[in-house]
Amino acid sequence: MQILLNPGPVNLSDRVRKALAGPDICHREVEFSELQTGIREKLLDVYSLDEHWAAILLTGSGTSAMEAMLTSLVGANEKILIIENGAYGERLSRIAAIHGLTYQTLHHEWGEKIDTDRLAKLLGDDIAYIAVIHHETTTGRLNDLAAIAAVARVYGTPLLVDGVSSFGAEEIRFEDWNIAACAGTANKCLHAIPGTAFVIVNRRYSKDLDANQRTLYLNLGTYLQQQDSGGTPFTQSVQSMYALNEALDEFREQGGWQQRRESYREKMAMIYRGLTEMGIQALITADESSCVLQSFLLPTGISYQHLHDELKRMGFVIYAGQGDLAKTLFRVSMMGAVTTGDAARFVDSVGKIITG
């Protein structure tokens, strides 16, 4: 078996893999309805959210949740501010451009820390939402949502958060940070399979969801209305939902997001220590990185392709940098059923490759 150190899809636990082979059911029957309702409740439980919140399930990858969130929440006459400091922030802007939303960007180079002074200058009564990535998987930087929320509070501007690679492993304070909606997916920190994505929305905005019909498939208003009465507008990926349901049970039994964060941190610390001792530098210091993923600079004289291929031969899949970063760095993610033993073997394997 390959150990996946890419940021999703992830190695499944045995119980999640077994759940995939659940019974054949029709998405218009009560069995499906119960499965869907159960998952929606368990997703809210991850961050102890009450009935003022709703989890909306979509069949698609994480990007479908990002696109559904922006196109359903932002009104025809509303302007949003999109913060960019990596490929995923720039993806938010592309979605906004494609759908003709009115938006402004606060751009940073990939990996840069978000400049809250510049943010404060751009905010005003004319900005309806700030859209921001929580964990920018491009580099591993964990954007400081608390600091952004503190600036946004001056104007009462709510946040639209891409939590695709942080939901389930990092702290997300939905109420304190004035989050209107947060996009997530089954196959990252929740350890299920690709196929089901979701948006957690504050029900205060449910009327807006209905009003903003920009796409047929991704309109969250349609989903919310039907899911609240046990239905679904379109066929959902039933097997993916079996896996997610089981993964959420396992997640709760293992101790929730706090425990998942601890587990990622423990393994990441082993890798960080091991690689830095070999002279491999991290792109971003551990305290500004997520617990989920770290970017490391390629050691001089070793190409990504060589490192990747040798590691793959030894049973590990690492992840390349995006865009120009492909030439200079590699990424290591801790998502999925990966053990401390795997982390130790990974460090050994990198050592063997480096010493040739």
Ligand SMILES: *Cc1c(COP(=O)(O)O)cnc(C)c1O
């Ligand atoms: C993985 C990821 C996505 C979604 O990517 P998909 O390929 O559509 O699953 C979105 N945002 C972030 C921050 C991600 O890490």
